[in-house]
Amino acid sequence: MKRIGNIRERKGRGVLLHITGWIILFILPQFLVTGGGFEDLRTTLIVFFNTLVFGIIFYVNYLWLIPLLLHKGRWPQYVVVMLALVIAVQFASNIAFRRAFPPPPAVEQRIREAEQRGHDKRKGRPSWARMAVYNYFITAFLVTGFAVGLRSVEQSVEKEREIKELEKEKLNSELALLKNQVSPHFFFNTLNNIYSLIEINKEDAREAVLSLSKMMRYMLYESEQGNTKLSRELEFMKVYIDLMKLRINDKVKLTVDFPEKYDDIDIPPLLFIPFIENAFKHGVSYQKSSFIRIGLSKEGDVIYFRTANSSNGGSNGSSQPDSGIGLDNVRKRLALLYPGKHELNIANKESVYSIELKISTGNKTI
Numbered sequence: 280m281k282r283i284g285n286i287r288e289r290k291g292r293g294v295l296l297h298i299t300g301w302i303i304l305f306i307l308p309q310f311l312v313t314g315g316g317f318e319d320l321r322t323t324l325i326v327f328f329n330t331l332v333f334g335i336i337f338y339v340n341y342l343w344l345i346p347l348l349l350h351k352g353r354w355p356q357y358v359v360v361m362l363a364l365v366i367a368v369q370f371a372s373n374i375a376f377r378r379a380f381p382p383p384p385a386v387e388q389r390i391r392e393a394e395q396r397g398h399d400k401r402k403g404r405p406s407w408a409r410m411a412v413y414n415y416f417i418t419a420f421l422v423t424g425f426a427v428g429l430r431s432v433e434q435s436v437e438k439e440r441e442i443k444e445l446e447k448e449k450l451n452s453e454l455a456l457l458k459n460q461v462s463p464h465f466f467f468n469t470l471n472n473i474y475s476l477i478e479i480n481k482e483d484a485r486e487a488v489l490s491l492s493k494m495m496r497y498m499l500y501e502s503e504q505g506n507t508k509l510s511r512e513l514e515f516m517k518v519y520i521d522l523m524k525l526r527i528n529d530k531v532k533l534t535v536d537f538p539e540k541y542d543d544i545d546i547p548p549l550l551f552i553p554f555i556e557n558a559f560k561h562g563v564s565y566q567k568s569s570f571i572r573i574g575l576s577k578e579g580d581v582i583y584f585r586t587a588n589s590s591n592g593g594s595n596g597s598s599q600p601d602s603g604i605g606l607d608n609v610r611k612r613l614a615l616l617y618p619g620k621h622e623l624n625i626a627n628k629e630s631v632y633s634i635e636l637k638i639s640t641g642n643k644t645i
Contacts, residue, residue, distance in 0.1 A: 301330060325380060332372045333422045339364055340426040349427065350434060365419045369412070468556060469494075472526055483525045490522040498549070506545040509582075513537055513575070516551060520573065523559045531563050536574035544640055546582070547616055551575070553609050554586050554634050561632060562588025580641030590632035619644045 340361065348357035469491055476484040497515050520535055527533065555573055562571040569589040576583045613621050613636075620639040626632070639645050 301334065321380065328372075328376065328379065332368060333418060336365060336368055336419050337422045337426045340423055341430050345427055345430045346434075350430075361423060365416065365423070369415055369419070466495075468560075469522065472522065476525055480525075487522055487525055490518050493518050494522075507548040508543050509541070509546050509577070510543050512546060512548060512551070515548075516555060516573075516575075519552060519555060523555075527559075527563055528565065530565070530568050532568070532570040534570070534572045534574075536572075536576075538576055541577045544577075544580075546638075546640065547612065550609065550612065551584050551636075553606055554584070554636070557606060557634075558586045558588040558632075561590060564589065580639055580643065582636075582638045582640060584636040584638075585634065587631055587633040590627055590630050613638075621645060 344357055344360055344364070348354070348360065473484055473487045473491065476487055494515060497511070517535075517537070520533075524533060558571045558573065562569055570587075571589075572585075572587040574583075574585050610623065613623060617638055620643070622635075622637040622645050624635045637645060
């Protein structure tokens with residue numbers, strides 16, 4: 280319905296622009312040239328008659344000939360049909376004009392005498408009638424050219440609008456697909472964690488189920504609405520981290536640094552979870568001491584998110600194996616949602632795997 284309303288609004292604006300254009304570009308100049316005014320009924324009718332004649336040429340071209348012939352590459356046929364139209368309209372308009380606006384007998388006699396004197400004194404000079412024909416054809420071709428130009432511009436704008444709408448629909452489809460991929464992947468790993476806890480500590484397993492129910496509620500209802508609030512995403516991440524804490528031992532040092540006060544903003548849901556999941560997956564060691572650091576801060580319109588965890592990787596910069604499709608999805612989502620407005624740096628140096636993400640949620644690029 281909203282799209283239909285926008286189409287109707289654009290058509291309404293288009294009709295208004297056409298009416299305004301004819302008044303400014305055609306009707307008003309004719310009144311200025313003829314020196315007539317609206318109190319002169321005959322001059323007013325002649326002006327509107329001429330406007331109607333050229334309006335027929337314009338809109339036959341604009342509505343039918345240009346889209347059906349010229350824009351389909353059939354320009355020879357278009358030229359022939361357009362010339363036939365101009366000649367036919369000129370012939371029919373002359374007959375209609377003589378019947379609708381016959382000059383008074385005295386005026387008609389003076390016109391004939393003036394034309395005769397002009398032929399006698401200057402042989403070969405066009406008569407008033409011929410000058411009127413020349414003026415008609417010149418104006419008709421100018422009107423036709425204007426119709427071609429206007430229709431071409433509108434077609435270009437319409438194509439650009441369609442391309443943008445298709446890109447927007449593609450973006451929404453890709454984002455929905457990526458988010459649907461994140462959800463089963465996330466629950467698969469979480470259920471594996473709960474399964475491991477059942478044999479170790481049933482009380483912790485029950486708490487894990489409660490935490491999972493909170494996350495399911497968030498993912499099924501709130502995250503399906505498009506964007507979510509940063510505060511809700513932070514709560515979701517805290518619940519997830521609490522769930523992961525149930526299965527780590529004292530050898531793992533976990534540090535979480537989330538802001539207490541900040542300006543709440545809209546962000547895409549489930550954007551940071553794959554990074555946290557990756558840190559727990561690769562940063563936990565049960566044989567030796569290990570660590571996980573997770574932090575988020577906000578300065579103005581910029582969000583800074585970072586994770587670091589112990590890793591068995593070397594210092595050659597080779598990346599740590601990621602958690603399946605998780606990080607790939609985040610990269611794709613960031614490219615779609617924040618083109619030119621994010622920086623994602625992943626490093627694996629000195630047995631420390633770190634991720635730093637910077638997102639500009641305002642109009643500034645990064």
